[in-house]
Amino acid sequence: MKSIRLKLKQNLVNYKLPTSFQLKETYPLPPYSTVIGMVHNTCNYTEYKPMKISVQGKYHSKVNDLATRYEFKNGMTFDASRHQIKVGEYGISRGVSNVELLSDVELVIHIVPEDENLVEEIFNAFKTPHEYISLGRREDLVVVDEVKIVEISEE
Template sequence: MKAIRLRLNQNLVNYKFPVSFQLKETYPLPPYSTVIGMVHNACNYTEYKPMLVSIQGKYHSKVNDLATRYEFKNGMTFDASRHQLKVGDFGISVGVSTIELLSDVELMIHIVPENQYLIEEIYNSFLKPREYLSLGRREDLVVIKEVKIVEIINEKLRGENLELPFNYRAYIPVTVIENEKVLVEGEISEIEYKGTMYKISKNYELINYGTKKSPKIFRKWNKIDVHYVSNVVSLRRKEITIDEDKYMVFLA
């Protein structure tokens, strides 16, 4: 099985936490759906291509910044005394909000398309992108440090244990830790689930909650239960997923 390994840098970025409003919080690493969206945009795909993704990385610090906030209510007509923008007959209020940003982000991402014939196409789309690429908000540009096709293998280690790169953290699916394929060190032994647990969006289905004549289409997101952890060490004689350069891979 082959994968595209990306090494990316970003300056200031927000991977929006979907339920934060007053303070627009950020995930510590980009969600699977955000990475998959970047891949589809880079390749100019107009329909979903199933793929597995592994996400690892680090950031230096968090800072807060001001951002423009747009508010509107469905069906509310424009009122000059309360709205700053008019769109058709409807009004939009413009204000200020606070946004959380990660600084000096460094990422290592593995992308494994279900259709392995797409490997070269995805590789070339990142090697020679048709436009600048972003991850997070549209303005969150990425600097591509490496694009490489690597072999992904499942292997039982007999030598030294493998660790994450220095100061890196990763999204690890719950099943990987529950099956004791890796060990999270430096945690309190009495705690069963180590690290921070997230439900990370990956892809969605379009579901009609209305009728055939009056459809109401909503996105139903498929979410992955993960641990966001550091100090991850592989266990000997346990089969783990690695790439050809001995980097651990946590596909979801």
């Protein structure tokens, strides 16, 4: 069975843990759904393409960073004692939050699309992407070290 093997690097990255709020914690590796989203975005897919994913990797260390946090509640009108930003008649609060970041991430990802005809298309999309590739948050850029079509066999 044919697969696309990606060797990727990222400098500082957060694969957000959905249950963390005060400190934006991170998974140690990107979840499968995040990788599948990266593939779909890179290939400009507008509908879901089933695929199997394998993720291997390591990171050097974890660090904490500060980030600007914006909060708004649906339909809450602007109140100067509560909100820092006014958009139309609505109010937005701006504050600071802590973000956990992984440094010097190295990943090896295998992608096996259910439709084997997509292998070449995914390979070409990563060889010549239409825009920068990110994995995790939008600002978590990826450096693609290698894109290769490999044969996978079950032993």
